[in-house]
Amino acid sequence: MLRLILPLLVAGGFLLPAAAEAEEEGLVTLKVMTLDTATELAQATLKACRDGGYQVAVAVVDRFGVTQVVLRDRFAGPHTPETARRKAWSAVSFRTPTLEMVDVVKPGTAQFGINFVTGGLFIGGGVPVESAGSIVGAVGVSGAPGGDLDDQCAQAGIEAIADTLAF
Numbered sequence: 001m002l003r004l005i006l007p008l009l010v011a012g013g014f015l016l017p018a019a020a021e022a023e024e025e026g027l028v029t030l031k032v033m034t035l036d037t038a039t040e041l042a043q044a045t046l047k048a049c050r051d052g053g054y055q056v057a058v059a060v061v062d063r064f065g066v067t068q069v070v071l072r073d074r075f076a077g078p079h080t081p082e083t084a085r086r087k088a089w090s091a092v093s094f095r096t097p098t099l100e101m102v103d104v105v106k107p108g109t110a111q112f113g114i115n116f117v118t119g120g121l122f123i124g125g126g127v128p129v130e131s132a133g134s135i136v137g138a139v140g141v142s143g144a145p146g147g148d149l150d151d152q153c154a155q156a157g158i159e160a161i162a163d164t165l166a167f
Contacts, residue, residue: 031132032062032136032137033060033062033131033165035069038060038069038137039060041060041139041157041158041160042059042060042071042139044157045058045139045153045157046058047160048157054145055075055076056073056076056143056150057072057073058071058153058154058157059081059088060137061089063092063135063136063137067088068137070085073143077142080143083121083125083140084143086126087123087125087126087141089119089120089140091126091127091128091138091139091140092137092138093117093120095128095135097124097127098122098123098124098127098147098151099123099125099127099148104122123147124146124147125142125144125150127154127158131165141154
């Protein structure tokens with residue numbers, strides 16, 4: 001359908017030439033976090049949790065949900081690395097902080113079935129990472145005494161590297 005409408009839009013001047021060229025080439029340009037940025041985010045998030053007195057695990061995934069970094073503090077539980085990864089994956093996959101998803105996926109809601117998506121985990125602590133209006137990854141935290149505190153650590157980690165994310 002777009003292939004039929006695109007020539008009309010271009011001829012009418014509704015699209016910039018660059019947009020038309022990108023469509024014709026069949027490629028998309030996007031930004032991703034570097035490994036250094038993902039590591040900096042994981043370390044800043046871990047520090048925020050430590051400053052709060054929490055032993056946690058932190059996972060950072062790229063925009064596609066692929067794990068980039070996992071850190072586990074000395075006394076964080078054995079389940080925390082995988083839980084943090086699943087929270088980050090869920091946040092980037094659904095483009096929403098997992099703390100906000102808690103109410104959306106409750107039993108009796110239309111979205112309850114999302115709970116059965118393999119790998120998803122909808123408890124607080126997974127936060128998408130944005131740069132220039134695009135999601136470039138997500139960070140997940142597990143181990144603080146409550147998903148709301150995991151979420152606060154993740155938010156603090158993102159804020160700590162905001163200048164790096166400005167690209």
